[in-house]
Amino acid sequence: MADSDDVETTTITISADDDTTDEVTVPTGLLDLVAEGDQTAAETVGDVTLLSLASRAHHIVHHGHEADEDLEAQEARIMDLFEERFGVTFGEATGHQH
Numbered sequence: 001m002a003d004s005d006d007v008e009t010t011t012i013t014i015s016a017d018d019d020t021t022d023e024v025t026v027p028t029g030l031l032d033l034v035a036e037g038d039q040t041a042a043e044t045v046g047d048v049t050l051l052s053l054a055s056r057a058h059h060i061v062h063h064g065h066e067a068d069e070d071l072e073a074q075e076a077r078i079m080d081l082f083e084e085r086f087g088v089t090f091g092e093a094t095g096h097q098h
Contacts, residue, residue, distance in 0.1 A: 012045045047085070054082045054090050 008028040015021050024045070035044045057075040061067040067075070082090050090096075 010041050012042060050078075050082055050085055051093075054078045055094070058090060058096075 009025045010028045010031055011023050011025045013021060013023050026045070028041075031041050031044050034048065035041075036047070039047070057078045061072055061075040079090050082093075086093060
């Protein structure tokens with residue numbers, strides 16, 4: 001078994017509209033595994049980020065949490081952004097529809 005310290009990593013820098021930044025380091029092989037076609041590392045992390053936020057928003061609104069109108073609007077907006085980026089609805093992409 002390979003030592004995890006020997007696994008190549010890629011660091012992605014994230015910049016927000018409020019001039020804050022963060023970095024995330026992930027195994028390069030995982031980026032290659034989940035990339036679609038010739039996607040860059042940044043595009044792959046962008047896709048995973050949007051998918052994760054859409055999934056979490058869906059879970060919060062539809063599975064056991066009381067959602068107010070603002071939260072429902074936030075969930076609707078991330079679903080619109082999801083469809084714009086991927087060309088399919090969240091439900092179509094995940095097979096999880098209500």
